[in-house]
Amino acid sequence: MSNSIDEILKQPKLSKQDLINLLQTDKIDRNKIFTHAAKIKADYVGKKVYYRGLIEMSNICSKNCYYCGIRIDNKNTERYDISDSDILDAVKFAHENKYASVVLQAGEISSPKFTKRVSNLLKEIKGISNNELGITISLGEQPDEVYQEWFDSGAHRYLLRIESSNPDLYYKIHPKNEKHDFETRLDCLRSLQKTGYQTGTGVMIGLPFQTYDDLASDLIFMKDFDIDMCGMGPYLKHIDTPLYEHKDLLMPIDDRFTLTLKMIALLRIIMKDINIAAATALQAIDPIGREKAIKVGANIIMPNVTPGMYRDSYKLYENKPCTDEEATDCTNCMEMRIGITGDDIGYGEWGDSKHFAKRTSQS
């Protein structure tokens, strides 16, 4: 790099070329990026981590994303759909343990019956928690009216990853058909923002065919889209998926891990006040992977509160962590590990996106 890393990081705006260069830094320069991002995090969102209890309510999915272990064509997965009462038990667990928010995530299902079911669940969650629990949902692409109905029923944050902001790469990791349309994905993100959700997106990092240019563009996409939250993590292979065929193109797993930390740190630098999740996939590579992400800019963690018996079937990728544990085991070990990062846990606090508050107060 012609300019020193310190000079580049001091600039008010990083260009695409800066981002490409920063993504390729070696260990010494990389640590400078991490230190800078940690300082920005402390200054803008504080040294605090907020919990979102994750409930993987069903692994039934109508889509066929090439990377995902629960895609419809994977016949080697046992499908489940957790009963409403079991979901509400998981919600109660999160509430009693002062998690303050839950995330409902599932494969993508679009039907009037499913819409109604989720609306009822959202109202129940609000009811049983006295409106104390914040709710994030991650239920894929849906019509505008459905996003609106779920918002009116109590959800106020939505996560829908763009997966890759480069349409060419998007179609290398998804079938090219109406059900997996890049423009529809973008329309959905716009619709979420318009409905009034705190809108989150993200990408997978270290995908076959992905370049540093793609990743820099992803960062710029998130900035230009003015997202409020981000959940991004390393791509991890799964033997029962078409993308597995290209496993020889993957960079070594440790490099994918480090690259993810760099993406998190750079996003924190360019979008100072958003919420950034430490993805579970990081923990599949390194037992303290999420805690490492917290040290370089992430401020959200999603402890899994899905009943243990279902976890093994929500296998998006290989080596998914904690599939043999119950929610109580997770709570204990997480508190200890977050302690190592030096951050506090925002028990009982929603920890909403400061960026969203600012964005909406200005409009």
Ligand code: SAM
């Ligand atoms: N079906 C919804 C959707 O696609 O938005 C929500 C559930 S989906 C399983 C959540 C995320 O899992 C996706 O956005 C994708 O990025 C991630 N994912 C799926 N397969 C993965 C893999 N092999 N490695 C890493 N992340 C993966």
Ligand code: SF4
């Ligand atoms: Fe279904 Fe989501 Fe997996 Fe795609 S990423 S196959 S939509 S669960």
